[in-house]
Amino acid sequence: MTDSLRDLDRQLERFAKDRDWQQFHSPKNLASALVVEAGELLEHFQWLTEEQSRTLSPEKLEAVGAEVADVLLYLIQLTSAMGIDPIEAARAKLKLNEMKYPVELARGTSKKYDEL
Amino acid sequence: MTDSLRDLDRQLERFAKDRDWQQFHSPKNLASALVVEAGELLEHFQWLTEEQSRTLSPEKLEAVGAEVADVLLYLIQLTSAMGIDPIEAARAKLKLNEMKYPVELARGTSKKYDEL
Amino acid sequence: MTDSLRDLDRQLERFAKDRDWQQFHSPKNLASALVVEAGELLEHFQWLTEEQSRTLSPEKLEAVGAEVADVLLYLIQLTSAMGIDPIEAARAKLKLNEMKYPVELARGTSKKYDEL
Amino acid sequence: MTDSLRDLDRQLERFAKDRDWQQFHSPKNLASALVVEAGELLEHFQWLTEEQSRTLSPEKLEAVGAEVADVLLYLIQLTSAMGIDPIEAARAKLKLNEMKYPVELARGTSKKYDEL
Numbered sequence: 001m002t003d004s005l006r007d008l009d010r011q012l013e014r015f016a017k018d019r020d021w022q023q024f025h026s027p028k029n030l031a032s033a034l035v036v037e038a039g040e041l042l043e044h045f046q047w048l049t050e051e052q053s054r055t056l057s058p059e060k061l062e063a064v065g066a067e068v069a070d071v072l073l074y075l076i077q078l079t080s081a082m083g084i085d086p087i088e089a090a091r092a093k094l095k096l097n098e099m100k101y102p103v104e105l106a107r108g109t110s111k112k113y114d115e116l
Numbered sequence: 117m118t119d120s121l122r123d124l125d126r127q128l129e130r131f132a133k134d135r136d137w138q139q140f141h142s143p144k145n146l147a148s149a150l151v152v153e154a155g156e157l158l159e160h161f162q163w164l165t166e167e168q169s170r171t172l173s174p175e176k177l178e179a180v181g182a183e184v185a186d187v188l189l190y191l192i193q194l195t196s197a198m199g200i201d202p203i204e205a206a207r208a209k210l211k212l213n214e215m216k217y218p219v220e221l222a223r224g225t226s227k228k229y230d231e232l
Numbered sequence: 233m234t235d236s237l238r239d240l241d242r243q244l245e246r247f248a249k250d251r252d253w254q255q256f257h258s259p260k261n262l263a264s265a266l267v268v269e270a271g272e273l274l275e276h277f278q279w280l281t282e283e284q285s286r287t288l289s290p291e292k293l294e295a296v297g298a299e300v301a302d303v304l305l306y307l308i309q310l311t312s313a314m315g316i317d318p319i320e321a322a323r324a325k326l327k328l329n330e331m332k333y334p335v336e337l338a339r340g341t342s343k344k345y346d347e348l
Numbered sequence: 349m350t351d352s353l354r355d356l357d358r359q360l361e362r363f364a365k366d367r368d369w370q371q372f373h374s375p376k377n378l379a380s381a382l383v384v385e386a387g388e389l390l391e392h393f394q395w396l397t398e399e400q401s402r403t404l405s406p407e408k409l410e411a412v413g414a415e416v417a418d419v420l421l422y423l424i425q426l427t428s429a430m431g432i433d434p435i436e437a438a439r440a441k442l443k444l445n446e447m448k449y450p451v452e453l454a455r456g457t458s459k460k461y462d463e464l
Binding site: 084103106108 | 118119120121124127128131134135136137140142143144145147148150151154155157158160161164165166167168169170172177180181182184185186187188189191192194195197198199200202203205206207208209210212213214217219222223224226
């Protein structure tokens, strides 16, 4: 993990304990909440062109930031509940992706690895 | 940010550059990819009971870890593209949540803040 | 298709034309909107137990109905834009599922077809 | 409802009964499954431009059709389990949308109703 993520993890544990919310925080429920927040994040982009999405107004940027935060907060709670280190998992997946998407085959194409 | 997230950010930038993938990485597309991965994460829980979701097998745990990784990797790429610091955003959101969900009102209930 | 779906399709086409909204209705955008609405639908269940989800209050039922409607409306617009008949697609998929999930192997288990 | 949707509903009930799957089909779980399939639908579009999404190959169109089918099948099962008529819900929502998005205010803009 990292200090910042561990801090957030501790704060989130405290936050949930104070409100007697652990009863609602099964991994199943946390995974659902994460998808719901990811959808709220996408909602800000759904009618924008790709070009517009590259030049958001300050207000839009702030709104998107709040959804990013929600996704990260649930990701931390979910991984904490399951004893998963998200940083280690991400490192391992990036290594795996290097093998699934060798530069010679993947360059310039958005094809999925099983279509290369 | 944190060192680990910054490292992953740099590796992801390099990964995309090597494969000439920045053309596909508009914030709009990255937000879509994030939701898709969040869905793949949820898929591991969709037929499980909340109880079962608290006691996953090692294989299930590993599979879930891979999806957690995918979500985090897209979150890093998305925030990097938009100049958002996910840790700062999360800290700010947690503070806001303390106000939206005061302990006296929120304790023991899963009601949304506008229903308290 | 069916008459009701065709009626809704026509009404939706008229609705979008009146508001000069076809510019926003690429299949890519409609697919995004559909996921966003599906997330709003799931949000109503995220903190409920499976048992509670089987006995919703009239208010909750109405709110869920509104999200179901949103999902269906985008499904109709998406399939209309791509010349897909959702009923025919569903019939074909149900036939395929009978083969992917033979009763003898699938009975009583929630395993995915590639795990049977 | 419509005859076709009622037929599919009956077939799905039979399908689940034969496999002893009703135990997994709480509305909570069905809503999760619906989101997961909506994500698989979006996955086909995530790296495409809006333009490309308007001119899909026959193979892509068929793959998208299969995901559309999955979404519709879960929508039918979910509404059936909750006693909701999806067609009636859609009709009611379309009427409500006419009020939320009056042509004079909504024409040519993708702003949400609370931003008009």
